[in-house]
Amino acid sequence: MRKVKTLGLLGTGVIGGGWAARALHFGVDVIAADVKPEMEEWIRGAVANAEPALARLTSAPLPPKGKLSFTTDLQAMARQADFIQENIPEQLPLKQRMLGEVSRHAAADVIIASSTSGLTPTDLQRDMVAPERFLVAHPFNPVYLLPLVELVGGDKTVQGTIDAAAQFFTFIGMHPLHVRREVPGHLTDRLQEALWREILHLVNDGVATTGELDESIIYGPGLRWAAMGTNLIYHLAGGESGMRHMLAQFGPCLKWPWTKLEAPELTETLIDRMVEGTQAQAAGRSIRELERLRDDYLVAIQQVLRQYNIGAGATLRALEERLFKDAAAGSAPQPAERGRPLRLLDVVVRTEWVDYNRHLSDFRYGQVFGDALDVLFRSVGIDEDYRAAGRAYYTVENHIKHLGEAKAGEPLYVTAQVLAVDDKRLHLFQRLHRGRDDKLIATAEQMYLHVDTKIAKAAPADPKIRAKLESIRSDHSGLPQPSEAGRPVGHEKH
C-alpha cells in the first residue's frame, strides 16, 4: 500500500469528524468531503472540540499536525487521497452508489473503507471498481479517543487490503480487530445490541429506570470490562478451575432463560420512558458538557491501563514507543558543527503544560529534559531492546536551574553537552532554549548510572554504547565547562 499522507473522508458528520481529529493529531493530512457545504464549519469545530482531550492522551513527541481541507467535490477528494474512509448515513443503496463513484476516481492502490455499523462488506463492494481494495473499518464514538476499529473483508477483499489497513490504523494509534467472518453488525454492535435489547425490555416492563440500569453497569461490570472482557472475567469467576466450573455452575441458568432475544416494540410509552430517563440522568448538562466529561475520563482510564500494559493501555504504550522512535529517528542528534552541543529536541509548549501563571509548569521542565535525554539514548542504541535485555541508565542526580519562562504555544529546543563518561556513569548538561529568541530558560545537570536491572545493581554499559557516548564526549572536549555545572542549589555565580 502507498504511504498514507492524506486521508480522504466521505461524509463529515459525527464519525467523519472523529476520524479527522484522530488523523490530524497523529500527523496525517485530511481532505474532508461532504455534500453539504455547511459541514466545513462543523468539522472544523469537531476537530477543535476533540483537541483538548487528545492533547492530554500522551506526552510522547508528536509529528507536526496534519492539515485539514474541505470540499464538496467528492471526486476531487477521491483523486487526492491515499486512503479513503466513508462515513455517510447507514443506507445500503446510498453507500453502494457513493462507494462505486468514489472507486472510479481513486487510484487502484488506494484503500477504501466504510465506517458502517452493521452492513456487510460483500454488499457494500458490489458496484465498486477494484473491490479487492475495499473493507469495512468500523470505529467507535469518539473515534479520536477509542482505539478499537473492526476490520471486515467481503468476498472480493484481498488479505493485503486488511493487512495494509491494519497498518495504517495502528499508525494513528488504533487497535485493529480483524473480524474473520462477515456477519451483520460485526462483533461489537451485536454484543452492544444484546445488552440494549435487554435494557429496553426491563424499562418497558417497568422493572428499572434507565439510570438504575446504567448504575448496574458502571459500579460493577463496566469497571471490569475496561481491561478484561466477559470471557476472561467469567474464567476468573469460576475460581481455581476457571471457565469449566463457571459453565457447570451458571450454565443451567441459560436454559431458564433470564434474557429475551426479540427486542420489545418501540411504543410511544417506551420511547418516552427512555427519553425521560436519560434526561433525568443528564441532570441539565448539555450534550457538549457530557462529551467533555466522557472524553476526560476516557483519557484518564487509558493512562491508568497503560501502567498495566493491558487493553487500550497497551495500545497507547505501543503507540508511544513508536512516537519516541520516530522522534529519535527524525531528530537524530546531529552536532550542527563538530564541537557544538547536540540539538536533541524541538517541542512546542502545549496548553496543558502551563500552570496558573500561564507559564510552563515546574514538572514539565523535567519532562522536556527527559524526552530530550530519550532522544540521546535512542541515538546511541539505548532502546526497548536494550532495556528488555536488562540494561538501563538510572538517574542518580538532577539539578534543574530555572532562568526564564515559556508560554503555551512557544517553541522550545534542548541541547546537550556530555561532560563525562566512564564505564558506569554518564554526566550530562542540558540547556533548554526558547525558540523565538534563543533565550536560555533552564539548564539541567544530570548524573546517570548504568545498571543491570535484573539484579538492580550498577554494572558497566555495553562497550558499543559506551564507545558512542565517548565519541560525543571527545567531540565536546573543547567546549567550556558550563558555569552552572557543579553548582549547589542557591549558589550564586562569581
Ligand SMILES: NC(=O)c1ccc[n+]([C@@H]2O[C@H](COP(=O)([O-])OP(=O)(O)OC[C@H]3O[C@@H](n4cnc5c(N)ncnc54)[C@H](O)[C@@H]3O)[C@@H](O)[C@H]2O)c1
Ligand atoms: N454515530 C456513531 O456512533 C457511529 C459509530 C460507528 C459507526 N457509525 C457509522 O458511521 C456512518 C456515519 O454515521 P454518523 O453518525 O457520522 O452520521 P451523520 O449523520 O452524523 O453524518 C453523515 C454525513 O454524511 C453526509 N452525507 C450524506 N450523504 C452524502 C453523500 N452522498 N456524499 C457525501 N456526504 C454525504 C451528511 O451530510 C452528513 O454530514 C454510518 O454508517 C454509521 O453507521 C456511526
